[in-house]
Amino acid sequence: MNLKSQFASITMSQDLFHSNLPLELESGEILPEYEISYTSYGELNADKSNVVWVIHALTGDSNVSEWWSGLIGEDKFFDPSRHFIICANLLGSCYGSTNPLSINPKTGQKYFYDFPELTTRDLAKSLDNLRNHLGIHQIHTLIGGSLGGQISLEWAYILGEKLSNVVVLASTAKSSPWVIGLNESQRMAIESDQTWGEKSENAGIKGLEAARSIAMLSYRHPEDFQKKQSDLDEKLDGFRASSYIRYQGHKITKRFNALSYWILSKTMDSHDVGRGRGGAGKAIGQIEARVLAIGVDKDLLFLSSESKYIAQHAKRGTFREINSTAGHDAFLIEFEQLAYILQSFYLENN
Numbered sequence: 004m005n006l007k008s009q010f011a012s013i014t015m016s017q018d019l020f021h022s023n024l025p026l027e028l029e030s031g032e033i034l035p036e037y038e039i040s041y042t043s044y045g046e047l048n049a050d051k052s053n054v055v056w057v058i059h060a061l062t063g064d065s066n067v068s069e070w071w072s073g074l075i076g077e078d079k080f081f082d083p084s085r086h087f088i089i090c091a092n093l094l095g096s097c098y099g100s101t102n103p104l105s106i107n108p109k110t111g112q113k114y115f116y117d118f119p120e121l122t123t124r125d126l127a128k129s130l131d132n133l134r135n136h137l138g139i140h141q142i143h144t145l146i147g148g149s150l151g152g153q154i155s156l157e158w159a160y161i162l163g164e165k166l167s168n169v170v171v172l173a174s175t176a177k178s179s180p181w182v183i184g185l186n187e188s189q190r191m192a193i194e195s196d197q198t199w200g201e202k203s204e205n206a207g208i209k210g211l212e213a214a215r216s217i218a219m220l221s222y223r224h225p226e227d228f229q230k231k232q233s234d235l236d237e238k239l240d241g242f243r244a245s246s247y248i249r250y251q252g253h254k255i256t257k258r259f260n261a262l263s264y265w266i267l268s269k270t271m272d273s274h275d276v277g278r279g280r281g282g283a284g285k286a287i288g289q290i291e292a293r294v295l296a297i298g299v300d301k302d303l304l305f306l307s308s309e310s311k312y313i314a315q316h317a318k319r320g321t322f323r324e325i326n327s328t329a330g331h332d333a334f335l336i337e338f339e340q341l342a343y344i345l346q347s348f349y350l351e352n353n
């Protein structure tokens with residue numbers, strides 16, 4: 004379906020891929036059929052060599068020109084007049100792809116809590132099925148941050164020589180105990196909501212509010228709070244940081260649900276590109292594409308050293324660092340630094 008684009012003369016299309024073939028999951032469970040919603044910008048060139056595939060993070064969607072507007076758009080680093088840019092909503096997420104609120108074809112009812120656990124490998128496989136469906140035989144650049152970076156690594160492993168460059172932002176080869184612990188606290192917050200367990204779209208929504216507030220503390224750095232949320236006046240209550248964190252918790256409930264959040268946070272936990280492949284370092288060493296791993300110096304969630312590890316173990320790896328008090332979320336905010344790093348990477352390597 005072609006949509007009115009925000010760009011003057013660029014094609015933007017929002018489409019749905021329906022797979023009647025089942026997706027066999029790492030857990031042994033099966034998604035009998037599934038849909039993937041995806042957005043693309045620009046046109047494939049004659050030899051299909053201009054594909055830039057973006058993978059969104061935990062609560063993102065496929066409208067990459069909105070949430071990555073500093074990097075994608077007319078005259079931006081990835082420009083739809085030159086690149087064919089595509090982003091698919093991840094399975095499990097609530098922006099158009101099959102998720103816990105979709106109908107389970109086996110029962111004719113919504114999945115709710117019966118939705119299967121998905122790994123980053125399962126998600127990479129589902130994206131590869133979409134790629135095949137679209138007849139894309141070569142991806143110039145695959146790029147993703149956080150959970151999107153984890154899936155990018157998994158997919159890069161599968162893609163082999165069909166991928167030229169993979170850019171992994173603020174991410175990791177294997178989720179650390181720290182990340183898993185933080186995600187478990189967030190799921191505990193969801194569980195403590197009395198509505199969790201109900202077969203309702205709003206189940207666990209207050210819990211999700213608390214979960215996002217915990218998550219925000221790992222997405223930012225204390226210096227970011229110091230800069231933006233300090234109170235100028237002396238007070239005993241009603242602090243700016245309190246209202247900010249509550250606001251952020253509430254904001255997510257207007258656009259996301261606890262079931263999708265639960266599933267995708269579990270996906271993040273089980274991520275390990277080295278599972279069954281002799282360890283993360285060995286698996287990364289088998290990726291054929293050039294690997295650019297970008298860390299954020301003040302990322303408290305996925306440490307910059309984890310990005311360095313990825314680059315060090317790749318056959319053709321480069322490590323770069325963003326300097327930002329924004330912390331983990333810098334990959335969604337620091338467009339100038341990102342564009343500079345990407346520019347120099349392509350100049351040096353392509």
Ligand SMILES: CC(=O)SCCNC(=O)CCNC(=O)[C@H](O)C(C)(C)COP(=O)(O)OP(=O)(O)OC[C@H]1O[C@@H](n2cnc3c(N)ncnc32)[C@H](O)[C@@H]1OP(=O)(O)O
Nearest residue numbers: 059062063064070232243244246247248250258332335336
């Ligand atoms: C439909 C969709 O939205 S699709 C999904 C798009 N989102 C994604 O892809 C996920 C990735 N994006 C994100 O995580 C975020 O949007 C980021 C990281 C890029 C930016 O985060 P933001 O929340 O916009 O920035 P920031 O932390 O500065 O907070 C700003 C907000 O907090 C509010 N705020 C700031 N300080 C306070 C305070 N002391 N008390 C209350 N509210 C406050 C601001 O008014 C602003 O509100 P707004 O979002 O309604 O405009």
Ligand SMILES: N[C@@H](CCO)C(=O)O
Nearest residue numbers: 060061062063149150
């Ligand atoms: N802020 C990101 C999560 C951290 O990668 C999101 O909401 O998707």
